[in-house]
Protein backbone atom coordinates (compact mmCIF):
# COMPACT_ATOMS: atom_id res chain seq x y z
CA UNK A 1 0.00 0.00 0.00
CA UNK A 2 1.14 3.56 -0.79
CA UNK A 3 -0.53 6.76 0.37
CA UNK A 4 -0.65 9.68 -2.06
CA UNK A 5 -1.28 12.98 -0.30
CA UNK A 6 -3.06 15.71 -2.21
CA UNK A 7 -2.90 19.49 -1.74
CA UNK A 8 -6.06 19.42 0.40
CA UNK A 9 -5.23 16.40 2.57
CA UNK A 10 -5.04 18.72 5.61
CA UNK A 11 -2.32 16.58 7.25
CA UNK A 12 -4.48 13.45 7.37
CA UNK A 13 -2.13 11.83 4.81
CA UNK A 14 0.86 12.31 7.17
CA UNK A 15 -1.09 10.92 10.13
CA UNK A 16 -2.30 7.84 8.22
CA UNK A 17 1.19 7.15 6.91
CA UNK A 18 2.59 7.28 10.44
CA UNK A 19 -0.23 5.28 12.05
CA UNK A 20 -0.20 2.55 9.43
CA UNK A 21 3.55 2.67 8.76
CA UNK A 22 2.88 3.06 5.04
CA UNK A 23 4.97 5.02 2.50
CA UNK A 24 3.66 8.51 1.72
CA UNK A 25 4.13 10.20 -1.65
CA UNK A 26 3.12 13.85 -1.87
CA UNK A 27 1.51 14.82 -5.17
CA UNK A 28 3.25 17.70 -6.92
CA UNK A 29 0.83 20.46 -7.77
CA UNK A 30 0.70 23.93 -9.22
CA UNK A 31 -1.68 26.29 -10.97
CA UNK A 32 -0.93 27.30 -14.55
CA UNK A 33 -1.00 31.06 -15.26
CA UNK A 34 -4.48 30.68 -16.81
CA UNK A 35 -5.86 29.13 -13.60
CA UNK A 36 -5.86 25.45 -14.57
CA UNK A 37 -4.64 22.82 -12.10
CA UNK A 38 -1.56 20.63 -12.64
CA UNK A 39 -0.80 17.37 -10.83
CA UNK A 40 2.15 14.98 -10.99
CA UNK A 41 2.82 11.84 -8.93
CA UNK A 42 6.60 11.89 -8.59
CA UNK A 43 7.19 8.18 -7.79
CA UNK A 44 6.22 4.79 -9.19
CA UNK A 45 3.09 3.17 -7.77
CA UNK A 46 2.98 0.31 -10.29
CA UNK A 47 1.18 -2.76 -9.00
CA UNK A 48 0.46 -1.06 -5.64
CA UNK A 49 -2.81 -0.47 -3.82
CA UNK A 50 -2.90 3.35 -3.68
CA UNK A 51 -4.78 5.42 -1.12
CA UNK A 52 -5.31 8.99 -2.29
CA UNK A 53 -6.10 11.53 0.44
CA UNK A 54 -7.77 14.75 -0.69
CA UNK A 55 -10.58 16.64 0.99
CA UNK A 56 -12.81 18.89 -1.12
CA UNK A 57 -13.37 21.90 1.13
CA UNK A 58 -13.20 25.48 -0.22
CA UNK A 59 -12.24 26.09 -3.01
CA UNK A 60 -14.26 22.98 -3.76
CA UNK A 61 -13.98 22.98 -7.56
CA UNK A 62 -10.19 23.29 -7.50
CA UNK A 63 -9.78 20.56 -4.89
CA UNK A 64 -12.19 18.30 -6.73
CA UNK A 65 -10.29 18.79 -10.00
CA UNK A 66 -6.98 18.00 -8.24
CA UNK A 67 -8.53 14.82 -6.89
CA UNK A 68 -9.65 13.70 -10.35
CA UNK A 69 -6.21 14.47 -11.79
CA UNK A 70 -4.51 12.46 -9.01
CA UNK A 71 -6.76 9.47 -9.64
CA UNK A 72 -6.05 9.64 -13.38
CA UNK A 73 -2.29 9.91 -12.86
CA UNK A 74 -2.17 7.07 -10.31
CA UNK A 75 -4.26 4.85 -12.59
CA UNK A 76 -2.00 5.63 -15.53
CA UNK A 77 1.07 4.67 -13.46
CA UNK A 78 -0.41 1.17 -13.06
CA UNK A 79 -1.84 1.08 -9.51
CA UNK A 80 -3.62 -2.24 -8.82
CA UNK A 81 -6.41 -0.58 -6.81
CA UNK A 82 -7.28 3.03 -6.00
CA UNK A 83 -8.99 4.07 -2.77
CA UNK A 84 -9.99 7.73 -2.50
CA UNK A 85 -10.21 9.14 1.00
CA UNK A 86 -12.28 12.31 0.73
CA UNK A 87 -12.77 13.48 4.33
CA UNK A 88 -15.22 16.22 3.29
CA UNK A 89 -17.18 15.38 0.17
CA UNK A 90 -18.25 18.58 -1.57
CA UNK A 91 -21.63 18.84 -3.31
CA UNK A 92 -23.11 16.14 -1.04
CA UNK A 93 -26.04 18.32 0.06
CA UNK A 94 -27.45 18.55 -3.47
CA UNK A 95 -28.37 14.87 -3.33
CA UNK A 96 -31.66 15.27 -5.16
CA UNK A 97 -33.48 17.69 -7.42
CA UNK A 98 -35.33 19.93 -4.98
CA UNK A 99 -36.71 22.01 -7.87
CA UNK A 100 -37.31 21.03 -11.51
CA UNK A 101 -34.31 21.64 -13.71
CA UNK A 102 -31.69 21.54 -10.94
CA UNK A 103 -28.48 19.57 -11.51
CA UNK A 104 -28.02 16.50 -9.33
CA UNK A 105 -24.57 17.56 -8.12
CA UNK A 106 -23.76 14.61 -5.86
CA UNK A 107 -24.42 12.08 -8.63
CA UNK A 108 -22.21 13.77 -11.23
CA UNK A 109 -19.38 14.31 -8.72
CA UNK A 110 -19.41 10.64 -7.69
CA UNK A 111 -19.57 9.53 -11.33
CA UNK A 112 -16.50 11.62 -12.12
CA UNK A 113 -14.57 10.11 -9.20
CA UNK A 114 -15.50 6.56 -10.22
CA UNK A 115 -14.96 7.03 -13.95
CA UNK A 116 -11.54 8.62 -13.31
CA UNK A 117 -10.49 5.26 -11.85
CA UNK A 118 -11.29 5.20 -8.13
CA UNK A 119 -12.43 1.72 -7.05
CA UNK A 120 -13.34 2.66 -3.51
CA UNK A 121 -14.42 5.78 -1.64
CA UNK A 122 -13.95 6.49 2.05
CA UNK A 123 -15.63 9.63 3.34
CA UNK A 124 -16.55 11.10 6.72
CA UNK A 125 -20.25 11.47 7.46
CA UNK A 126 -21.63 12.84 4.20
CA UNK A 127 -24.98 14.65 4.38
CA UNK A 128 -26.95 11.52 3.37
CA UNK A 129 -24.79 8.38 3.48
CA UNK A 130 -27.39 6.33 1.57
CA UNK A 131 -27.30 8.75 -1.36
CA UNK A 132 -23.50 8.45 -1.59
CA UNK A 133 -23.71 4.66 -1.45
CA UNK A 134 -26.36 4.55 -4.15
CA UNK A 135 -24.65 6.96 -6.58
CA UNK A 136 -21.04 5.73 -6.31
CA UNK A 137 -20.57 2.62 -8.48
CA UNK A 138 -17.64 1.26 -6.43
CA UNK A 139 -17.34 0.32 -2.77
CA UNK A 140 -18.16 3.03 -0.20
CA UNK A 141 -17.05 3.18 3.44
CA UNK A 142 -18.50 5.83 5.74
CA UNK A 143 -16.56 7.07 8.76
CA UNK A 144 -18.56 8.02 11.85
CA UNK A 145 -16.80 10.98 13.54
CA UNK A 146 -18.86 10.77 16.75
CA UNK A 147 -16.14 9.23 19.00
CA UNK A 148 -13.65 11.97 18.01
CA UNK A 149 -16.20 14.76 18.52
CA UNK A 150 -17.29 13.28 21.84
CA UNK A 151 -13.68 13.31 23.11
CA UNK A 152 -13.57 17.11 22.62
CA UNK A 153 -17.15 17.79 23.76
CA UNK A 154 -16.55 16.05 27.10
CA UNK A 155 -13.93 18.71 27.91
CA UNK A 156 -16.55 21.46 27.53
CA UNK A 157 -19.71 20.27 29.28
CA UNK A 158 -20.86 19.08 32.69
CA UNK A 159 -24.55 18.27 32.35
CA UNK A 160 -24.99 17.69 28.61
CA UNK A 161 -28.19 17.57 26.59
CA UNK A 162 -27.75 16.77 22.89
CA UNK A 163 -30.03 18.64 20.52
CA UNK A 164 -30.33 18.03 16.77
CA UNK A 165 -31.44 21.05 14.71
CA UNK A 166 -33.73 18.94 12.53
CA UNK A 167 -35.27 15.50 12.37
CA UNK A 168 -32.65 14.40 9.79
CA UNK A 169 -29.94 14.90 12.42
CA UNK A 170 -31.73 12.87 15.11
CA UNK A 171 -29.84 9.64 14.50
CA UNK A 172 -26.56 11.60 14.77
CA UNK A 173 -27.77 13.11 18.05
CA UNK A 174 -28.60 9.65 19.36
CA UNK A 175 -25.08 8.38 18.56
CA UNK A 176 -23.51 11.36 20.33
CA UNK A 177 -25.85 11.11 23.32
CA UNK A 178 -24.76 7.49 23.75
CA UNK A 179 -21.09 8.57 23.88
CA UNK A 180 -21.89 11.38 26.36
CA UNK A 181 -24.36 9.30 28.34
CA UNK A 182 -26.91 12.11 28.06
CA UNK A 183 -30.50 12.69 26.96
CA UNK A 184 -31.18 13.96 23.44
CA UNK A 185 -33.93 15.38 21.28
CA UNK A 186 -34.47 17.34 18.09
CA UNK A 187 -36.21 20.45 16.85
CA UNK A 188 -37.89 21.05 13.53
CA UNK A 189 -36.47 23.46 10.99
CA UNK A 190 -37.55 24.58 7.56
CA UNK A 191 -35.29 26.08 4.88
CA UNK A 192 -36.51 28.40 2.14
CA UNK A 193 -35.03 26.74 -0.96
CA UNK A 194 -34.71 30.09 -2.75
CA UNK A 195 -33.31 32.41 -0.08
CA UNK A 196 -31.61 29.67 1.99
CA UNK A 197 -33.15 31.18 5.13
CA UNK A 198 -33.80 28.85 8.06
CA UNK A 199 -36.87 28.97 10.30
CA UNK A 200 -37.63 26.88 13.38
CA UNK A 201 -40.97 25.25 12.58
CA UNK A 202 -41.88 23.74 15.88
CA UNK A 203 -40.50 24.37 19.36
CA UNK A 204 -40.30 21.12 21.32
CA UNK A 205 -41.70 20.80 24.83
CA UNK A 206 -38.32 20.63 26.49
CA UNK A 207 -37.04 21.91 29.80
CA UNK A 208 -33.36 22.68 29.36
CA UNK A 209 -32.83 24.44 32.72
CA UNK A 210 -29.37 23.68 34.09
CA UNK A 211 -28.36 21.86 30.91
CA UNK A 212 -25.27 22.37 28.77
CA UNK A 213 -26.85 22.01 25.35
CA UNK A 214 -24.70 20.41 22.66
CA UNK A 215 -26.05 21.28 19.22
CA UNK A 216 -24.93 18.65 16.74
CA UNK A 217 -25.04 18.87 12.95
CA UNK A 218 -23.14 17.46 9.99
CA UNK A 219 -22.21 20.86 8.55
CA UNK A 220 -21.96 24.42 9.79
CA UNK A 221 -22.06 26.58 6.67
CA UNK A 222 -23.62 30.03 7.17
CA UNK A 223 -24.33 29.22 10.83
CA UNK A 224 -28.02 30.09 10.37
CA UNK A 225 -29.32 26.71 11.51
CA UNK A 226 -27.33 26.49 14.72
CA UNK A 227 -27.74 30.19 15.59
CA UNK A 228 -31.51 29.72 15.62
CA UNK A 229 -31.22 26.46 17.54
CA UNK A 230 -29.03 28.19 20.12
CA UNK A 231 -31.53 31.01 20.67
CA UNK A 232 -34.29 28.46 21.11
CA UNK A 233 -32.19 26.48 23.60
CA UNK A 234 -31.66 29.58 25.76
CA UNK A 235 -35.39 30.33 25.56
CA UNK A 236 -35.96 26.82 26.90
CA UNK A 237 -33.67 27.50 29.86
CA UNK A 238 -30.24 26.21 28.73
CA UNK A 239 -27.34 27.18 31.00
CA UNK A 240 -24.84 27.14 28.14
CA UNK A 241 -24.88 26.14 24.47
CA UNK A 242 -21.99 24.73 22.46
CA UNK A 243 -22.00 23.60 18.82
CA UNK A 244 -20.38 20.56 17.27
CA UNK A 245 -20.32 19.54 13.63
CA UNK A 246 -18.30 17.20 11.48
CA UNK A 247 -17.57 19.74 8.75
CA UNK A 248 -17.12 23.30 9.98
CA UNK A 249 -17.16 25.38 6.79
CA UNK A 250 -17.95 28.66 8.61
CA UNK A 251 -18.84 30.75 5.56
CA UNK A 252 -18.51 34.57 5.76
CA UNK A 253 -19.69 35.91 9.15
CA UNK A 254 -20.86 32.50 10.44
CA UNK A 255 -18.53 32.55 13.46
CA UNK A 256 -19.81 35.96 14.63
CA UNK A 257 -23.40 34.88 14.01
CA UNK A 258 -22.92 31.84 16.25
CA UNK A 259 -21.15 33.84 18.94
CA UNK A 260 -23.90 36.47 18.90
CA UNK A 261 -26.44 33.65 19.34
CA UNK A 262 -24.68 32.70 22.59
CA UNK A 263 -22.72 29.67 21.39
CA UNK A 264 -19.78 29.41 23.78
CA UNK A 265 -17.64 26.92 21.91
CA UNK A 266 -17.49 25.41 18.42
CA UNK A 267 -16.05 21.96 17.82
CA UNK A 268 -15.29 20.52 14.39
CA UNK A 269 -13.00 17.93 12.83
CA UNK A 270 -9.99 18.05 10.52
CA UNK A 271 -12.04 17.08 7.45
CA UNK A 272 -11.90 20.85 6.81
CA UNK A 273 -8.96 23.23 7.09
CA UNK A 274 -10.51 25.67 9.56
CA UNK A 275 -8.70 29.01 9.62
CA UNK A 276 -10.49 30.33 12.74
CA UNK A 277 -8.24 29.37 15.66
CA UNK A 278 -11.12 29.59 18.17
CA UNK A 279 -12.69 26.46 16.68
CA UNK A 280 -11.57 23.30 18.47
CA UNK A 281 -10.60 20.53 16.09
CA UNK A 282 -11.05 16.81 16.73
CA UNK A 283 -8.73 14.54 14.74
CA UNK A 284 -10.55 11.79 12.84
CA UNK A 285 -7.44 10.13 11.30
CA UNK A 286 -7.60 7.09 13.60
CA UNK A 287 -11.24 6.52 12.64
CA UNK A 288 -10.26 6.58 8.95
CA UNK A 289 -7.24 4.33 9.53
CA UNK A 290 -9.39 1.45 10.79
CA UNK A 291 -11.29 1.45 7.47
CA UNK A 292 -8.11 0.63 5.49
Ligand code: R5P
Nearest residue numbers: 217219220221222223224225
Ligand atom coordinates in the same frame (compact mmCIF):
# COMPACT_ATOMS: atom_id res chain seq x y z
C1 R5P B 1 -28.71 20.68 6.23
O1 R5P B 1 -29.73 19.98 6.31
C2 R5P B 1 -27.46 20.36 7.00
O2 R5P B 1 -27.62 19.23 7.78
C3 R5P B 1 -27.03 21.54 7.86
O3 R5P B 1 -28.02 21.76 8.87
C4 R5P B 1 -26.87 22.79 7.05
O4 R5P B 1 -26.08 22.53 5.94
C5 R5P B 1 -26.26 23.90 7.87
O5 R5P B 1 -26.19 25.05 7.07
P1 R5P B 1 -26.18 26.50 7.67
O6 R5P B 1 -25.04 26.56 8.65
O7 R5P B 1 -25.95 27.39 6.48
O8 R5P B 1 -27.49 26.76 8.31
